[in-house]
Structure formats: C-alpha cells, structure tokens
Amino acid sequence: MDEVKLINCMRCGMCLPHCPTYRETFLETASPRGRVALIRKVTEGELDQSERLLEYLALCLDCQACASACPCGVNAGELVAEFSCEGKAGQGGLNFMEDLILRKLVPHPDRLETSMAPLRLYQRTGLQKLVRHLGILKMFPKPLARMEGLLPALPARPLRQEISEVTEAIGPERGSIGFFLGCVMSLIFSDASRATIQLLSALGYKVITPKNQVCCGAPNMLGGDLAGLQEAARTNVEIFAGYEVDFIVTDCGGCGAELKKYGHHGAGEAAAEFSARVRDISEVLALHADELALLLQPLALKVTYHDPCHIAHCQGIRREPRQLLKLIPELSYQELEAADACCGSAGTYNIARPEMSDRILQRKLDTIASSGAAVLVTSNPGCLLQLKKGLAEQLPNVRILHLTELLLQSLRAPVALKPS
Ligand code: SF4
Numbered sequence: 033m034d035e036v037k038l039i040n041c042m043r044c045g046m047c048l049p050h051c052p053t054y055r056e057t058f059l060e061t062a063s064p065r066g067r068v069a070l071i072r073k074v075t076e077g078e079l080d081q082s083e084r085l086l087e088y089l090a091l092c093l094d095c096q097a098c099a100s101a102c103p104c105g106v107n108a109g110e111l112v113a114e115f116s117c118e119g120k121a122g123q124g125g126l127n128f129m130e131d132l133i134l135r136k137l138v139p140h141p142d143r144l145e146t147s148m149a150p151l152r153l154y155q156r157t158g159l160q161k162l163v164r165h166l167g168i169l170k171m172f173p174k175p176l177a178r179m180e181g182l183l184p185a186l187p188a189r190p191l192r193q194e195i196s197e198v199t200e201a202i203g204p205e206r207g208s209i210g211f212f213l214g215c216v217m218s219l220i221f222s223d224a225s226r227a228t229i230q231l232l233s234a235l236g237y238k239v240i241t242p243k244n245q246v247c248c249g250a251p252n253m254l255g256g257d258l259a260g261l262q263e264a265a266r267t268n269v270e271i272f273a274g275y276e277v278d279f280i281v282t283d284c285g286g287c288g289a290e291l292k293k294y295g296h297h298g299a300g301e302a303a304a305e306f307s308a309r310v311r312d313i314s315e316v317l318a319l320h321a322d323e324l325a326l327l328l329q330p331l332a333l334k335v336t337y338h339d340p341c342h343i344a345h346c347q348g349i350r351r352e353p354r355q356l357l358k359l360i361p362e363l364s365y366q367e368l369e370a371a372d373a374c375c376g377s378a379g380t381y382n383i384a385r386p387e388m389s390d391r392i393l394q395r396k397l398d399t400i401a402s403s404g405a406a407v408l409v410t411s412n413p414g415c416l417l418q419l420k421k422g423l424a425e426q427l428p429n430v431r432i433l434h435l436t437e438l439l440l441q442s443l444r445a446p447v448a449l450k451p452s
C-alpha cells in the first residue's frame with residue numbers, strides 16, 4: 033500500500049456529499065475520508081483488521097465519485113480495492129470458488145459462452161416466464177433470485193461468435209480500429225456492440241475484432257486477484273500488438289477504465305502503449321461530430337443520460353456522450369439531476385449488498401422520473417442491467433438504450449424507434 037496516497041488526505045470532507053454510502057448512512061466509517069483513515073490506521077499498525085472494519089470497506093462501491101471531488105487527488109475507492117487485493121494475497125490467495133470463476137472461467141471466452149447456454153435455454157423454452165409467473169424464485173437463495181431478476185433477454189448468440197473479425201469501412205477508409213469486445217457486452221448486450229461497429233464503419237473505419245481477446249481483467253481486480261488481472265493484461269496487449277490500429281475502442285465503461293490502466297499493472301512498455309491507444313467509443317465518435325451530424329436523422333424523443341462511474345469518474349469522460357446525443361435532430365435532451373451518481377450496480381455489489389444497492393438505485397430512479405425523459409441512455413453493461421430492472425419495475429414507460437444503439441437508430445431513421 034502506497035502510504036503517500038493515504039497521507040495526502042487532509043480530511044477536508046469535500047468528498048462526503050458525493051459518496052453514495054455516506055449519503056445513505058451519514059456514518060464517517062462509510063465515507064471516503066473514513067475509509068482512508070481506517071486503511072491508514074491498519075497500515076500503521078494502530079488498528080486490527082476486524083470483521084467490522086472489513087465490512088465498512090466492503091460497503092464501498094468503488095464508484096470513485098470521491099476521486100472526482102477530492103482536491104488532493106486521493107482516490108478512496110482505488111485505495112479500498114488495493115487494500116482488498118493485498119489482503120487477499122496475504123491470506124494465501126483465492127478460495128476454490130474464486131479460483132474456479134476468476135481463473136478457470138472468466139479468462140476463457142469459449143467457456144464463458146458455454147456457461148451461458150443453460151440460461152439461453154431457460155429463456156427460449158419459456159421456463160423463465162413460468163418461473164417468474166409462479167414466484168418459484170422466492171424458494172431459492174436470495175442472491176440467486178436476485179441474479180435471475182437482473183437477467184435481460186439474451187441474444188441468440190454472443191457477438192464474438194457472430195461477427196467477422198474484420199468489418200470493412202463504408203466509403204473511403206480513414207483508419208483502423210481494434211475493437212475490444214467486453215464479456216458482458218458480447219454475451220448480453222450484443223445489439224449495442226453491433227451498433228458500435230456499424231457506426232465506426234459508417235464513419236470510414238475498418239474495424240478489427242480479434243476473436244482470441246480475453247476479458248479485460250476487471251472481475252479479477254474486483255475479486256482481489258491481481259495476478260489474474262496482470263495475466264489478462266499481458267494476453268490482450270500481446271493479441272492487439274499483432275494488428276496495426278489507430279485506436280483500441282470499447283463501448284463498455286468498465287472495460288475502458290481497466291484497459292486504460294494496463295500500463296500501471298507492471299506489464300511493461302507495450303502495456304503503456306496499448307493503454308495510450310484505448311478510447312471509449314464516445315471519444316472516437318466525438319472526433320467526427322461534424323460528419324456524424326450530417327448522417328443523423330431526426331428522432332423526436334426526450335432523452336436523458338446517466339454517467340456510468342467507470343466513464344465519468346474513472347475516465348473523466350462527460351462532455352462527449354452529451355455532445356453526441358445533442359447531434360440528433362429533434363431530440364430533446366434533458367440533463368439528469370446528479371447524473372454522475374452511481375446507480376448501485378458496481379460489478380457484483382447489487383448481488384452482494386442488495387439493501388444498499390437498492391437504496392442507491394431508488395435515488396437514481398427518482399431523478400429519472402423527475403426528468404420526464406422517455407429514453408434513458410447510458411454506456412456500461414452493469415448500469416444497463418441494474419437500470420433496466422429498476423425501470424421495468426417502477427418506470428415501465430422509460431426505455432433504456434446504450435449510447436450507440438440510439439445513435440444507430442438515428443443513423444437509420446426515419447425508422448421508428450423499436451419498442452424495448
Ligand atoms: S479524501 Fe480528499 S476530499 Fe475526502 S477528506 Fe480526504 S482530502 Fe478531503
């Protein structure tokens with residue numbers, strides 16, 4: 033643990049109103065300042081790592097809203113994650129389940145895709161509808177029932193299996209993009225990633241999607257598996273080094289934030305070069321805003337935007353998505369109150385800490401309702417899952433789309449927006 037990062041906290045409290053868990057509890061120990069102080073005390077040997085202390089730290093969503101607010105550059109979310117990784121290493125590493133998921137499943141796209149087949153069958157056979165109708169899930173352990181409730185309709189096939197490795201540019205070629213397929217985007221939100229590729233192609237980019245790329249490693253980081261994250265970084269850096277591309281683009285906020293940090297994970301100069309070429313899709317599309325504006329057709333919709341933490345706080349991208357939405361003729365853009373406040377998804381947080389996650393989600397749903405928007409746009413799979421479920425339960429008339437899905441709808445207009 034880098035002690036300099038800990039002593040940088042001058043205890044001003046400017047981060048407090050931005051921290052979702054502090055807003056819900058008003059507990060100092062559930063605030064960024066409190067978490068930094070707890071880690072510092074343990075690091076300096078003044079405090080033992082009690083269960084209670086670990087619980088306060090585990091309540092952190094790693095949303096990094098505190099980092100955006102801190103005048104001293106302290107990132108409490110990142111410090112908590114680092115502290116957990118070090119703790120895990122000190123306890124002798126991963127347990128059986130963690131090893132199974134983080135080492136034997138997540139880094140292998142084929143296995144991940146196979147593991148989703150039973151769920152696809154569960155939906156296709158109508159079993160899901162029956163199970164939900166009969167309320168059978170109430171008899172299952174709560175985390176399982178919650179996971180099931182978050183599951184949207186799965187595509188017939190993961191995008192990785194469906195698309196060709198090269199998508200040619202439409203018209204004169206301006207350059208090449210290496211497309212990073214996030215696991216959840218490919219497995220669940222394949223329509224959005226297909227839209228991403230089509231938009232890039234329409235703007236004159238040849239899009240190369242290496243089929244052997246692996247998960248970005250964010251689940252390893254979340255699970256305290258630094259070695260697994262480093263292995264993911266090495267593999268992806270090596271794979272993309274085999275292609276001459278101008279940018280490596282992702283439409284997943286979580287992947288983008290992780291890929292941009294590869295250079296810090298000790299994977300050498302090649303990793304730093306890789307990270308320097310990584311862009312969120314909104315960054316690349318915004319480079320060509322003038323041309324895109326000429327291609328977009330009117331969509332008379334009231335739209336609002338939720339900033340995913342991994343895009344706004346971790347990557348500092350706020351202007352581009354809004355700029356792109358405002359390019360769509362006749363679209364009425366309504367800024368969301370506290371648009372960059374976490375939605376409570378945070379990886380597996382919504383399963384592990386359902387009560388806190390629901391409280392945080394409720395605040396977000398209330399702001400969406402006040403906005404009066406008919407469409408909510410965001411660009412991170414975790415947010416899409418969490419908000420899709422919340423909207424279905426409380427605001428069924430509000431549709432949720434990935435940024436690229438809405439832009440593609442406009443590119444293809446005058447076709448009416450598909451009902452969700
Ligand atoms: S983390 Fe930053 S904003 Fe929060 S109390 Fe410390 S110095 Fe102030």
Ligand code: SF4
Pocket residue numbers: 050051052053054063064067091092093094095096097098099108109110
């Ligand atoms: S990362 Fe989010 S939840 Fe964690 S301390 Fe910072 S603001 Fe609070």
